[in-house]
Amino acid sequence: GAVVSQHPSRVICKSGTSVKIECRSLDFQATTMFWYRQFPKQSLMLMATSNEGSKATYEQGVEKDKFLINHASLTLSTLTVTSAHPEDSSFYICSAEPSTSRGEETQYFGPGTRLLVL
Amino acid sequence: AQSVAQPEDQVNVAEGNPLTVKCTYSVSGNPYLFWYVQYPNRGLQFLLKYITGDNLVKGSYGFEAEFNKSQTSFHLKKPSALVSDSALYFCAVRDDSSASKIIFGSGTRLSIRP
Numbered sequence: 724g725a726v727v728s729q730h731p732s733r734v735i736c737k738s739g740t741s742v743k744i745e746c747r748s749l750d751f752q753a754t755t756m757f758w759y760r761q762f763p764k765q766s767l768m769l770m771a772t773s774n775e776g777s778k779a780t781y782e783q784g785v786e787k788d789k790f791l792i793n794h795a796s797l798t799l800s801t802l803t804v805t806s807a808h809p810e811d812s813s814f815y816i817c818s819a820e821p822s823t824s825r826g827e828e829t830q831y832f833g834p835g836t837r838l839l840v841l
Numbered sequence: 842a843q844s845v846a847q848p849e850d851q852v853n854v855a856e857g858n859p860l861t862v863k864c865t866y867s868v869s870g871n872p873y874l875f876w877y878v879q880y881p882n883r884g885l886q887f888l889l890k891y892i893t894g895d896n897l898v899k900g901s902y903g904f905e906a907e908f909n910k911s912q913t914s915f916h917l918k919k920p921s922a923l924v925s926d927s928a929l930y931f932c933a934v935r936d937d938s939s940a941s942k943i944i945f946g947s948g949t950r951l952s953i954r955p
Contacts, residue, residue, distance in 0.1 A: 757943075766948050816885070
């Protein structure tokens with residue numbers, strides 16, 4: 724099946740630094756990728772939809788200047804948490820939808836990145 | 842607007858017994874329905890989906906789900922639970938009029954006791 728990778732799997736950083744998380748579709752092209760945030764024992768909250776070659780679409784309440792998304796190719800999207808603070812600590816999960824999908828295809832999820840901001 | 846509800850935070854079942862994890866949904870168009878499983882500190886794994894056709898959908902690891910349009914439900918089932926099925930299960934929906942966004946339920950923790 725389709726594989727999506729995330730790097731790094733775990734990151735610890737100091738407050739005020741920026742952290743970049745990569746999401747790659749390894750064996751398919753993805754025009755659209757999604758970034759989710761998951762708090763302990765809670766569901767996935769969609770943060771933004773990343774579109775190759777255009778600006779990301781952010782969900783209500785998500786600061787676009789805080790969470791920078793770049794989707795430079797059909798296989799790579801990056802999420803940069805700028806000036807991270809302890810409240811940004813969370814589990815970040817990306818997913819990718821094959822470019823050939825018309826909505827009936829499932830999204831394929833990465834393994835997640837655990838961010839801890841000290 | 843789309844929404845999906847998983848009314849049970851936790852489901853406890855003895856190994857070998859049948860299990861059901863409930864899900865109801867609301868969409869404006871025709872629903873595309875999905876079930877995912879999440880193990881600790883891992884991403885989501887796709888189990889099965891309903892797009893169209895037979896109401897009973899079979900998926901990975903012996904799981905199945907039944908689409909019930911009149912009750913707007915898509916309950917996940919397995920005839921005989923295994924301890925290894927213990928995990929967090931998410932129901933998700935998107936409608937065919939806005940194909941990009943999948944909405945997730947709150948999740949149900951399934952615990953199978955030996």
